[in-house]
Amino acid sequence: SVNVLAIVDERGRRTGRAIRGIPVVGPLDKLPQILDRFEARGRRAEAIILTRSRDEFQQYASLEELVEIAAQQKLELLMLPNLLDMKSIDAEIELTPIKLEDLLQRAPVKLDTRKIAAMIGGKNVMITGAGGSIGSELARQVAELSPLSLVLVDANEYALYCIKSELTQKRPDTRIDAVLCNVRERDAISNIVETHAPHLIFHAAALKHVPMVEAQPIEGIFTNAIGTRNVADAALRWKVSKMIMVSTDKAVNPANVMGATKRMAEMYCQAMDLDQKTCTTRFMTVRFGNVLGSAGSVVPLFEQQIKAGGPVTVTHPEIVRFFMTIPEACLLVLQAAAHEPDKIDERGRIFVLNMGSPVKIADLARNLIRLSGRRPDTDIEIAYTGLRPGEKLYEELFDRSETLSETGSPGILAASARSIERAVIVRIFDEMQRMVDDLDVEGALRLLQSTVPEFTAGPDIHLTMSRARSLRQ
Known part of the structure; x- marks a missing residue:
């Protein structure tokens, strides 16, 4: 009492x-x-x-x-x-x-739930990266909307087992298949799409840890760019009606390999969407910023550091990021997916979630310390460690050259980003596949740079390239 x-x-x-x-x-x-x-x-x-x-x-x-x-x-x-x-x-x-979410919460967006329910209800839905933080929440929300079947695809056995068990208990009447597969495996992905015949594919599989992908660029290129192509090609081949690619604000003017590989993946999906011959399948891209509490995100790290008595490490006093909760981001992905463009000139656009105002990471750290009942700078120290490889002070949700327009769906904007013809992007991806097969880091990074000219590579990448050069000599 x-x-x-x-x-x-x-x-x-x-x-x-x-x-x-x-x-x-x-x-x-x-x-x-x-x-x-x-x-x-x-x-x-x-x-x-x-x-x-x-x-x-x-x-x-x-x-x-x-x-x-x-x-x-x-x-x-x-x-x-x-x-x-x-x-x-x-x-x-x-x-x-x-909780931190209560402090960062924005006015809830009014969703067109009828449209979303009609898109999912009675359909076969496939989710790649279904064990990840975004993929698993998408799976939870899709499962609630009475799909005919749900196909969960992930390369991580334990993550896949966890989401499959959770959803099978919650929705015993829904057919849920867990399929172990890496999106890099072109034939395996094609085979899964053929066998399960999804009407919709949500493509959330990706490597997203910026410093890790910076250190191993080939891995990031293989999963994020080539992997997306494998899923998109399978979707077209087996006449999937819609593929929705989950992208990131790091794809805008990328300062790291992870962001550049996601921009390359966006470009492939855009080219597919704009091509007249692909009219059986819609290819949509949804871009958003950081999600609170996702694997590898800053909040769980801060919580660990607070538990250990500090210090809480922030890379720079002025660094800011957009934040939204995982359920909110996934709801908006579903809303964007349910948006049906009427005109052909609406194809190839990238949907951008309205992320609200950027949040200073240092303020976020202070609030977390306070929520744990301690005082920042008195009980728990905040230490500034310097920007990491490939890290920007602020992220952008769209490029200045991308014209933004309203979609008629609240919380969702559309950017008309630069696109390349399908025949050209196919040749670029074929060449990239060869570089990946040969483990040619230098060549792969050069091709990434020329495909995404707005990509500014950090000093670590030049180091990686010179290291690769000396190994080859």
């Missing part, structure tokens, strides 16, 4: 009154002194409970300020569930800790 000491009116309008004998105190900036007074009387507060929705609270006060006060006073910060979400009137009310 909860013993309520006081009710805080963050605007201070009802200060001095009482509700059922419980004093109303406020405003928010007086909260530290109010808490000290209670403690002096031997009634130390242990938690602050937020009883209203974040949006309501934010109209009059700052949630960040509340988080800061809670951290300074070493109090737990909890919130009430949305009463409208409760299953029954006498259900037990569970208090939950405020």
Whole structure:
């Protein structure tokens, strides 16, 4: 049971009154002194409970300020569930800790759920990279929309096993197949598409860790570029009605190999979408920024560092990123996929999710420290370690040369990015496949640079190339 000491009116309008004998105190900036007074009387507060929705609270006060006060006073910060979400009137009310998502949350986008349900319901859906953070959440959301069957493809056996087990328990009536395969295996991918006959393919398989792909560029090129081509070619060959490629803001003016390989993959899908001979299959690309809590993302790393007592490492005081939650990103991918362009001139466009405002990584670290009940720079230190190979201070969701337009779907914009004719991109990919087969790092990087001219290679890549050159001599 909860013993309520006081009710805080963050605007201070009802200060001095009482509700059922419980004093109303406020405003928010007086909260530290109010808490000290209670403690002096031997009634130390242990938690602050937020009883209203974040949006309501934010109209009059700052949630960040509340988080800061809670951290300074070493109090737990909890919130009430949305009463409208409760299953029954006498259900037990569970208090939950405020999470980073609650601080970063944006106004929820209104989705055209009818369109999304019609696209998935009764269809065979295949997801590559289904064990990954985006692929698995896409699989969860698709499974809820009554597909005829769901084909989960991943190269990681354990990740595939986990998502298959989870979905089989949740949706025992849906046919779910787990298929172990790497998108690099051209014939195997073609065989899977032929056997399972998907109507839709969500292509989320990729290598995405920037410094790792920087160190092993051939691996990134093979999975991200060639792998995408393998899936796209299989989709066309077996008349899949739609392939949706999950891309990234790192593909815009890429400063790293990972981003450049994703831009190359985008270009292949664009060329396929624009070609008259491919009209049996639509090829769509959806680009978004960082997702909170994905494997290898900054939040789990910060949480580990906080648990260990710090320091929390940030590469640069000014570095910013766009953030959105995984479920939100996946919902918008589904919304973009359900967008049906009417005109031929809408083909080949890249869908860009509206990611809101960029967030400073240092602020993110500070908020996480506060949410753990500690004080940044006092209890837990923040250390700046310098930008990593291929890392930019800020990401862009579209190039200045890409004209942006509204799609009619909220939260989703479309960029008309530079495209190459299909015959040309096919020759480039054939040549790239040869470079990959020969493990010719230098040649592969030169070809990547000429295909994606806006790619600015970092010093580590020149090092990789000179190392490759000396090994070959």
